[in-house]
Amino acid sequence: MPQILNNALDAVGNTPLIRLDKVAKLYGLKCNLLGKVEFMSAGGSVKDRIAKAMVEAAEKDGKLIPGKSVVIEPTSGNTGIGLAMACAIKGYSVIITLPNKMSLEKEAALRALGAEVVRTPTEAAWDSPESHIGVARKLEREIPHGIILDQYGNVNNPLAHELTTGPEIIDAVKSTPSTSARVSSLKVDAIVCGAGTGGTVTGISRAIKKTHNKDCIVVGVDPEGSILALPDSLNTKTDGIAYVVEGIGYDFIPEVLSRDPACVDEWVKTSDKEAFDAVQVIMRNEGLLVGGSSGSALSGTLKWLKARKDIAETEGLNVVVLLPDGIRNYMSKEWFLNQALHGELSPLASTIAKV
Ligand code: PMP
Numbered sequence: 001m002p003q004i005l006n007n008a009l010d011a012v013g014n015t016p017l018i019r020l021d022k023v024a025k026l027y028g029l030k031c032n033l034l035g036k037v038e039f040m041s042a043g044g045s046v047k048d049r050i051a052k053a054m055v056e057a058a059e060k061d062g063k064l065i066p067g068k069s070v071v072i073e074p075t076s077g078n079t080g081i082g083l084a085m086a087c088a089i090k091g092y093s094v095i096i097t098l099p100n101k102m103s104l105e106k107e108a109a110l111r112a113l114g115a116e117v118v119r120t121p122t123e124a125a126w127d128s129p130e131s132h133i134g135v136a137r138k139l140e141r142e143i144p145h146g147i148i149l150d151q152y153g154n155v156n157n158p159l160a161h162e163l164t165t166g167p168e169i170i171d172a173v174k175s176t177p178s179t180s181a182r183v184s185s186l187k188v189d190a191i192v193c194g195a196g197t198g199g200t201v202t203g204i205s206r207a208i209k210k211t212h213n214k215d216c217i218v219v220g221v222d223p224e225g226s227i228l229a230l231p232d233s234l235n236t237k238t239d240g241i242a243y244v245v246e247g248i249g250y251d252f253i254p255e256v257l258s259r260d261p262a263c264v265d266e267w268v269k270t271s272d273k274e275a276f277d278a279v280q281v282i283m284r285n286e287g288l289l290v291g292g293s294s295g296s297a298l299s300g301t302l303k304w305l306k307a308r309k310d311i312a313e314t315e316g317l318n319v320v321v322l323l324p325d326g327i328r329n330y331m332s333k334e335w336f337l338n339q340a341l342h343g344e345l346s347p348l349a350s351t352i353a354k355v
Contacts, residue, residue: 012048016036017035019035020034032319038324045081050199058149070095073094077096077246097133098120099120122242154256157197161204163203165207169204173318192297192320195264196247201220223271223296224237245275270296270300273339274303289326291327
C-alpha cells in the first residue's frame with residue numbers, strides 16, 4: 001500500500017485481526033479466539049466496505065451524476081455513514097432514512113458528513129410506507145435523480161466482503177506461523193458474524209469456503225426478537241419482541257441473505273443483556289472499544305463454543321469473531337451508561353455462557 005492515501009476511501013477496510021487471549025482464558029478456551037476489528041475502518045464500521053463498493057459500482061454503471069444524484073438509503077446507520085463519507089468525497093447528496101431506535105451518535109456523524117437524516121418509527125413493519133424502507137422508496141420516487149443503492153438486494157454488498165473482509169481474515173490466519181508457544185491450524189476453522197442484511201456473513205462465508213477451507217463452520221448471530229435465524233423454531237419464542245442492539249436482526253429476510261441461506265451453517269440467538277455484558281468484557285479485558293453488535297457476536301461465539309467443546313478445547317483451531325463497529329457510536333445510549341460503563345460486572349459475566 002502506498003504511504004500517502006488518495007482520500008478516506010483508501011482507508012476503508014484492511015482492519016486488524018487481533019487475538020482475544022484474555023477473553024479466551026477467562027472462558028477456558030483452548031482454541032485461538034481472534035477478533036476482526038472493524039471500527040478501525042475510516043468511517044468506523046464494517047459497512048464502509050459495502051458503501052464504497054456500491055458507490056463505485058453505480059458510478060461504473062453510469063448511474064450516478066456528480067452534482068445531481070441524490071443517494072437515498074434506508075439503514076441502521078453504519079451503511080449511511082459509509083455512503084455519506086463516499087458521497088462527501090465524490091460530490092453526491094445523501095438522504096438517510098433511520099429508524100428512531102438508532103443512536104444519536106450515528107445521526108450526528110451522518111449530519112457532520114453532510115447527509116440529511118429522516119427518522120422513522122422503529123415499530124413500523126418493514127413493508128409499511130412508514131418504515132425506513134418505505135420512506136426511502138417514497139423519497140426515491142419523488143426526488144429528481146434520487147437513487148437507492150439498496151444494501152438489502154445489491155450484489156456488491158456480499159461481494160465487498162467476499163473480495164475484502166474474507167480474504168483479509170484468510171491472509172492474516174495463513175501468514176501467522178504456528179509456534180510452540182502459539183499453535184495454529186493456519187486455517188479459519190470457524191467464523192462468527194451477526195447478521196443484518198446478511199452481507200457480511202454470506203460474503204465472508206463464500207470467500208472462506210470457496211478459496212480456503214470448505215469445512216469452516218460459519219455461525220450467524222441473530223438477536224432475540226428478530227427472525228433471521230434458521231431453523232425458524234429458534235425464533236418463535238422471542239419473535240417480535242423489541243430489542244435495543246443496533247444493526248443486526250430484522251422482521252423480514254433480506255434478499256442478500258435469502259439468496260444463499262446455506263452460507264450459514266448454524267445460528268445462535270443472543271439477548272441484549274448478553275450482548276452488552278460482552279461489550280464490557282471486551283472493553284475491559286482487551287482494551288477494544290467495540291459496539292453493541294460486537295457484544296452480540298462475542299456472546300454468540302461463547303454460547304456456540306459451549307455446545308462445541310470439540311472446538312473450544314482444541315489447541316490451534318482458529319475461531320474468528322467479527323466485531324462490526326465501535327462504542328463511540330453508542331455513548332449516549334442508556335445501555336452503555338448503565339451497563340457497559342458502570343455495570344457491576346465480574347470478569348466472568350454471569351449472563352454470558354461459560355464454556
Ligand atoms: N453490526 C452493526 C453495528 C451494523 O451496523 C451492521 C449492518 N447493519 C451489522 C452488524 C450487520 O451487517 P450485515 O448487514 O452485513 O449483516
